Amino acid sequence: MSNVLVINSSLRREGANSTALTENFLARWRQHHPDDQIQQRDMASQPIPHLDEAMVGAFFTPEDQRSVEQQTLVARSDALVxxxxxxxVLVLGVPMYNFGIPSTLKAWIDHIARAGLTFRYTEQGPEGLLKGKKAYVLAARGGQYQGTAADTQTAYLKDVLAFIGITDVQFIYAEGLNMGDDQFARGFSRAEQQLDALAI
Known part of the structure; x- marks a missing residue:
């Protein structure tokens, strides 16, 4: 039995294409792994605050020297870590906003990318500490960007996940979703084919 963590990063509580793609993935996952524990975190209904000076200061203050306020700030991040x-298994539902990932997802990343907890610096360079996990990125885009220079999401997410030790990452793309009804149907159909082909 595995624990599956799902992060839906759309700003929309309802009707998000990336969330629909995630739910399609989870329907298949449950068929193959009915006993797995699935925990979902929705950024629209459970927003995570972006880092600010107080939070960063709390992170870099030794644990035994933190004020009560700093302990509260760090506790949220510690829980996410x-x-x-x-x-x-990590599942990320990711829309594309202005050629990048949602700031909600960036906020989550900033809370879980913690030196000494999810990565560490060594004489050979940084080492990710979350090895052995599998990640799926379910990317929904209004246009068609896969394989082009405008697709900044894929490289960034590969890099940041590898930085914390997650190198087994698979991307599923639903593209062209804002380019008319026909293209919308084709985009989701291609994504469904990718989901059906997954070895899960």
Missing amino acids: QELKESD
Whole structure:
């Protein structure tokens, strides 16, 4: 039995294409892994605050020297890190906003990319500490960007996940979703084919 952590990063509570893609993935996953524990975190209904000076200061203050306020700030991040550590599979539902990932997802990344907890610096360079996990990125885009220079999401997410030790990453793309009804249908159909081909 595995623990699956799902992060839906759309700003929309309802009707998000990336969330629909995630739900299609989870329907297939449940068929193959009915006993798995699935935990979902929705950024629209459970927003995570972006880092600010107070949070960064709390992170870099030794644990035994933190004020009560700093302990509260760090506790939220610690909980997110623990949630990720306990997962075996990470699923990211990712829309494209202005050629990048949503700031909601960036906020989550900033809270879980913690020196000494999910990565460490060594004489040979940084080492990710969350090895052995599998990640799926379910990317929904209004236009068609896969394989082009405008697709900044793929390289960034590969890099940041590898930085914390997650190197087994698979991308599923639904593209052209804002280019008319026919293209919308084709985009989701191609994504469905990719989902059907997954070895899960």
